[in-house]
Amino acid sequence: MSLTTPSEPRVREFIQSTFLYARPDLHLEIEDDLLGQGIIDSMGVMELIEFLQNEFSVTVPDQDLTEQNLGTIGAITRYITERAMAMGPGSASAARP
Amino acid sequence: MGWAIRHRGPDGFGYVITPWLAAIHVRLSIIGVESGAQPLGSEDGRILVIFNGEIYNFIELRDELEGKGHVFRTRTDTEVLVHGWEEWGEGMLERLNGEFAFAVHDRRDHSLFLARDRFGIRPLFHALHGGDLHFASEVKAFAASGLVPMRPSPRGLDQVFTFWGARPPQTPFQDIFALEPGACATWRNGRLRTRKYYHLRFDENPGPEPSDAIERLGELMNDAVRLRMRSDVPVGGYLSGGLDSSITCALATRFSERPLETFSIGFEEPEFDESYFQGLVAEQVGSIQHDRVISGPEIARVFPEVIRHAETPVVRTAAAPLFLLSRFTQESGIKVVLTGEGADEVFLGYDLFKETRLRRFCLRQPSSVNRPRLFSRLYPYLPEQGRKGEFWQRYFLTASEPEDPLFSHMPRFVMSSWITEFYSAEQRDALGGWDARTALRDDLPDGFQRWSALNKAAWLEFETLLSGYLLSSQGDRMGMAHGVEGRVPFLDHRLFEFAAGLGASSKLRVLREKDILRRWARSVVPAPVEARAKQPYRAPDAEAFIGDGASIEYVADSLSPEALKGTGYFDPRAVDGLLRRVRSGRASGFRENQAFVAILFTQLWHDHFLAPQREQDELVLARADVAMDHQAMAIN
Numbered sequence: 001m002s003l004t005t006p007s008e009p010r011v012r013e014f015i016q017s018t019f020l021y022a023r024p025d026l027h028l029e030i031e032d033d034l035l036g037q038g039i040i041d042s043m044g045v046m047e048l049i050e051f052l053q054n055e056f057s058v059t060v061p062d063q064d065l066t067e068q069n070l071g072t073i074g075a076i077t078r079y080i081t082e083r084a085m086a087m088g089p090g091s092a093s094a095a096r097p
Numbered sequence: 098m099g100w101a102i103r104h105r106g107p108d109g110f111g112y113v114i115t116p117w118l119a120a121i122h123v124r125l126s127i128i129g130v131e132s133g134a135q136p137l138g139s140e141d142g143r144i145l146v147i148f149n150g151e152i153y154n155f156i157e158l159r160d161e162l163e164g165k166g167h168v169f170r171t172r173t174d175t176e177v178l179v180h181g182w183e184e185w186g187e188g189m190l191e192r193l194n195g196e197f198a199f200a201v202h203d204r205r206d207h208s209l210f211l212a213r214d215r216f217g218i219r220p221l222f223h224a225l226h227g228g229d230l231h232f233a234s235e236v237k238a239f240a241a242s243g244l245v246p247m248r249p250s251p252r253g254l255d256q257v258f259t260f261w262g263a264r265p266p267q268t269p270f271q272d273i274f275a276l277e278p279g280a281c282a283t284w285r286n287g288r289l290r291t292r293k294y295y296h297l298r299f300d301e302n303p304g305p306e307p308s309d310a311i312e313r314l315g316e317l318m319n320d321a322v323r324l325r326m327r328s329d330v331p332v333g334g335y336l337s338g339g340l341d342s343s344i345t346c347a348l349a350t351r352f353s354e355r356p357l358e359t360f361s362i363g364f365e366e367p368e369f370d371e372s373y374f375q376g377l378v379a380e381q382v383g384s385i386q387h388d389r390v391i392s393g394p395e396i397a398r399v400f401p402e403v404i405r406h407a408e409t410p411v412v413r414t415a416a417a418p419l420f421l422l423s424r425f426t427q428e429s430g431i432k433v434v435l436t437g438e439g440a441d442e443v444f445l446g447y448d449l450f451k452e453t454r455l456r457r458f459c460l461r462q463p464s465s466v467n468r469p470r471l472f473s474r475l476y477p478y479l480p481e482q483g484r485k486g487e488f489w490q491r492y493f494l495t496a497s498e499p500e501d502p503l504f505s506h507m508p509r510f511v512m513s514s515w516i517t518e519f520y521s522a523e524q525r526d527a528l529g530g531w532d533a534r535t536a537l538r539d540d541l542p543d544g545f546q547r548w549s550a551l552n553k554a555a556w557l558e559f560e561t562l563l564s565g566y567l568l569s570s571q572g573d574r575m576g577m578a579h580g581v582e583g584r585v586p587f588l589d590h591r592l593f594e595f596a597a598g599l600g601a602s603s604k605l606r607v608l609r610e611k612d613i614l615r616r617w618a619r620s621v622v623p624a625p626v627e628a629r630a631k632q633p634y635r636a637p638d639a640e641a642f643i644g645d646g647a648s649i650e651y652v653a654d655s656l657s658p659e660a661l662k663g664t665g666y667f668d669p670r671a672v673d674g675l676l677r678r679v680r681s682g683r684a685s686g687f688r689e690n691q692a693f694v695a696i697l698f699t700q701l702w703h704d705h706f707l708a709p710q711r712e713q714d715e716l717v718l719a720r721a722d723v724a725m726d727h728q729a730m731a732i733n
Binding site for chain 1 (some may be wrong): 515519671
C-alpha cells in the first residue's frame, strides 16, 4: 500500500458539489475562507470529515476540527497530507480511483 | 368574500352596505352567543363596529361606561367598543386588555378607524386600490373580492426568508399591508394615517429584583388567566409539555367551572415527541387530556391546506401540527383554548438569548480557548456531531460584531437567509440590492444602540418573529383554520410591562432561562416540568416530504424546472442540486432543510394565491359567495 498526497481537485470537486450547488458559477480560490464565506457550517464539517475518511482513509480527531486544518481547500489538502504521514503508511491508504 | 374566511366564523355572519362602507362579518360565537351579531351600531346609528377577537376586561369597562350613563343592549365585549368609542375615542385603546382587531365607522364624517392589539395576536390587513380602502382579517378575502390585485412582494418574501415571516406592515403580497401590532389607522377623505399607540419599552436601569417580585408575578399570571377564562362556551388548553403551557393549563383549572379539557400533539418520531411530559401535567392538573400522535407524512399531506391558511411561505413545518391540533380540538367540541405563546419573549426563554450572552462573553476575551467551549452547552437537542469543534464556535463568534445592532440575531438571520442563495436572477433584479437585514437596521427605535444587549435581543424577537410568524403562521391562522380561538395569557400587556421592568438576570440567570417564572412556577407545575430545560417546538421537515415512505405528489410537481421557471423566484439549477441532496438523504443540516421547506412552500403559496388560473377560480367562488350570502339572508 503506498501513501499518496490527496488530490486538491478532488477536494475542490467535493466542496463544489456538496456545498456550492446553489452557486455553480462561483469560482473558489484555494485559500478562500470556507467558514467566513458561509460555504461550510458545522454540520457541513461533519460531512467533510466523512468524505475525507471515506476517500483518503484518514480519521480526524475532534481536536483537529479547526479552521487552521479545514478552513480552506489548501488547508484541507495540507492537513490530509500531514495526517496521513503522521498515521503512517499502514494507517492511511491511497485515494480511491 | 365572507365565504373565503368562513372558517374564522362558522357560527354566523352579518353585513352592512352603505354608500361609504361595505363590510361582511363572520362570527365565532364565544361571548354573548345569542346577542352578539355584528356589525353592531350605536343607539343613534352614528357609529358601527366590526370586531374580531376578545376584550377580556369588558365587564370592568362596561361597569365604568354604565356609570357614565351609557346604556347597553347586549352583554358582549363588542358593545364595549361601541360605547367606549363614544366616550373615549382613540383613547379607548389604552384601556383595552385583549387580543383584537376592529374597525369603527363614523357615519358623520364617513371615516373609518382600524386598530390592532398591542402584540399583533389578531390579524388585520389593508390595501389601497382604486381610491378605496380595503380591509380584512385574512388576505384571501381580498383575493376573493377581485378588487385587490394579488402580486408577490419581493421585499416581503426576502423578509420571510430572513426573519421567518414578513415584518408588519410588510406582507408577502405587493401593496397589501398588515396593520402593525399596537397600531391604529384612520381613513378619512381618501387618506390613511397610521400611528403606533403602543411601544415595547424595556427598563434600562431596573435595579435589583424587588422583594415582592415573585408575589407580583403570581398575581399577574393568575389575573391574566382569570380574565382569559371569560367565555360563554367552554375554554380548553393546549398542552405541549413545556413550562409555559403547563402554567396556563394549571392556572386555568383554578378558574374553570368544569374539568379543563387539554389537547396535545405527539409525534411518531421520538426526537420531537413530548407525550411523557404532557401526560404528567394533565395528571397533576386533573384535566381531561386529549392527545393524538401524528407522523411526518401526515404533515406533508396537509401542507397545501396549511399554506392556504397561513397565506405566506414558511421556512419550517411547525405550522402543520398546530393545524392538525386545532382540527382535533374543534372535533372535540372546543373552540377556545389557552396557549403558552409569548412566555419565551417576555421572560427570555429562547436559546437565542443565552447564545447572545455567551457570544458577548467570548468576544470580550477573544484569546480565551476555554470560553468558547461553553457553546457546546447550547442546543443540546441538535445532533452532537454538529456541535463540536472550532467551526461550531466560530459560527457564533463570526456572525457579527458586537457593535452591530442586530448582533443577537445575526446567526439566525445568516442561517435563514441562505435560502436567498437559491434566488433566480429575476428575483435578485426585483430586489434591486434591497435586503431585509439592512432595512431593519435602518428602522430601529431611537436610542436602540444604547439599550442593553438582552433588551435589544428581546425587542428584535418581538419585532421580527412574534407577530409576523409565531402568532400568525403558528398561531391565529392555524387555530382559525378550524374556528378555534387561541388566547395568550403571557401576552397580557401588564405581564409584559412587569417583566420588561425587571433586570435581565431575573429572567436569564447566567444560562438558566425564564428564571423568575420557574421560581414562581414551583408551586404550580410538576417538578420535572419546572426543572426541564427549554425544548424548542419542532416538527419533522424535509424527510417528511422526500423520505422512505413519503409519497407526496405535489412535491415533484411544485419543484420541477418548469414550475420553478413559471413562478420565477428560484434558480431551477440550484434547486435541482438541493433536491438531489435531499433525495440522497445527505441534506442533514438545518440550513438545507430550511431551504427545501421554504422553496417548496413558496411554490405552493404562489400556486394558491398568485397563479392566474387560481385567481380566476377565486373570482368565480367569490361571485358564488355573494349569491349564497344573499340567499342565506333571505332565509334568515
